[in-house]
Amino acid sequence: xxxxxxxxxxxxxxxxxxxxxxxxxxxxxxxxxxxxxxxxxxxxxxxxxxxxxxxxxxxxxxxxxxxxxxxxxxxxxxxxxxxxxxxxxxxxxxxxxxxxxxxxxxxxxxxxxxxxxxxxxxxxxxxxxxxxxxxxxxxxxxxxxxxxxxxxxxxxxxxxxxxxxxxxxxxxxxxxxxxxxxxxxxxxxxxxxxxxxxxxxxxxxxxxxxxxxxxxxxxxxxxxxxxxxxxxxxxxxxxxxxxxxxxxxxxxxxxxxxxxxxxxxxxxxxxxxxxxxxxxxxxxxxxxxxxxxxxxxxxxxxxxxxxxxxxxxxxxxxx
Numbered sequence: 001x002x003x004x005x006x007x008x009x010x011x012x013x014x015x016x017x018x019x020x021x022x023x024x025x026x027x028x029x030x031x032x033x034x035x036x037x038x039x040x041x042x043x044x045x046x047x048x049x050x051x052x053x054x055x056x057x058x059x060x061x062x063x064x065x066x067x068x069x070x071x072x073x074x075x076x077x078x079x080x081x082x083x084x085x086x087x088x089x090x091x092x093x094x095x096x097x098x099x100x101x102x103x104x105x106x107x108x109x110x111x112x113x114x115x116x117x118x119x120x121x122x123x124x125x126x127x128x129x130x131x132x133x134x135x136x137x138x139x140x141x142x143x144x145x146x147x148x149x150x151x152x153x154x155x156x157x158x159x160x161x162x163x164x165x166x167x168x169x170x171x172x173x174x175x176x177x178x179x180x181x182x183x184x185x186x187x188x189x190x191x192x193x194x195x196x197x198x199x200x201x202x203x204x205x206x207x208x209x210x211x212x213x214x215x216x217x218x219x220x221x222x223x224x225x226x227x228x229x230x231x232x233x234x235x236x237x238x239x240x241x242x243x244x245x246x247x248x249x250x251x252x253x254x255x256x257x258x259x260x261x262x263x264x265x266x267x268x269x270x271x272x273x274x275x276x277x278x279x280x281x282x283x284x285x286x287x288x289x290x291x292x293x294x295x296x297x298x299x300x301x302x303x304x305x306x307x308x309x310x311x312x313x314x315x316x317x318x319x
Contacts, residue, residue, distance in 0.1 A: 033283025033310035034259040034303040037226035045186030046232035048252035054200035056207035066256030067264035067298035078234035090275035090290035103134040117144035125176035130166040132157040132183040159209035170220040194236040227257040259303035283310030
């Protein structure tokens with residue numbers, strides 16, 4: 001059974017779950033600079049060479065039609081929670097302070113630096129996040145997300161839960177910023193091994209989940225009316241990751257949709273740049289502490305001009 005059919009079946013069971021938690025419909029979305037809507041998809045443990053090796057057709061299409069780098073770099077140590085924290089805060093572990101890789105919210109609370117969700121909400125944008133691992137609870141800063149969900153304890157969710165719930169949410173809400181985490185490749189990598197047969201199957205399942213999500217986004221936002229960034233927190237080799245091995249540190253980075261320059265291949269992309277690019281697309285500056293910079297070369301001249309104009313307006317408004 002194709003994954004999008006599995007997702008559809010899961011929707012029938014989960015109908016209304018997210019809506020009950022989300023509450024009343026929010027006010028109309030605030031306009032962005034390059035785009036009004038950004039979707040960030042993180043595929044946990046996805047090595048860039050796995051995309052072509054295992055024929056991940058959706059990701060291949062996004063890379064072909066959009067901009068991509070298959071040599072982007074994550075942080076060291078390349079573990080899930082520290083890496084995702086850098087992806088969504090624009091700073092390294094030396095600044096955000098999260099160097100562990102499990103859920104410690106009960107003792108240390110949430111991340112202490114600003115996230116893309118905090119910055120977006122501060123400026124009136126709507127936000128939502130769908131996490132597949134409990135450790136992501138460290139990123140659920142109070143007041144920064146209109147809706148978010150993550151498992152508790154040692155439980156992990158498959159895309160048939162996480163992506164299905166995100167799809168349900170998109171049937172009724174149109175967040176300005178949506179983050180979706182897909183865990184399958186990481187699960188298979190740790191269980192059987194990176195680049196193994198089961199890992200390849202997990203990559204294709206994740207790829208199918210991305211396709212299902214974007215088909216729903218087409219209906220929710222309208223074709224061509226949103227921008228997508230697909231990346232990963234780390235790669236892997238053998239049955240683990242976290243070392244300085246290039247197979248652990250090298251990640252894919254794909255931009256697709258509104259404002260993207262088709263065929264662009266940006267260089268020097270770092271995971272911290274994802275946070276900066278998201279805010280740039282919405283017309284927002286990042287905090288002064290951020291080391292990430294927007295990957296403007298992945299976008300058209302018109303998009304770059306729109307972002308520059310938005311930055312100028314904000315600068316004038318601050319005086």
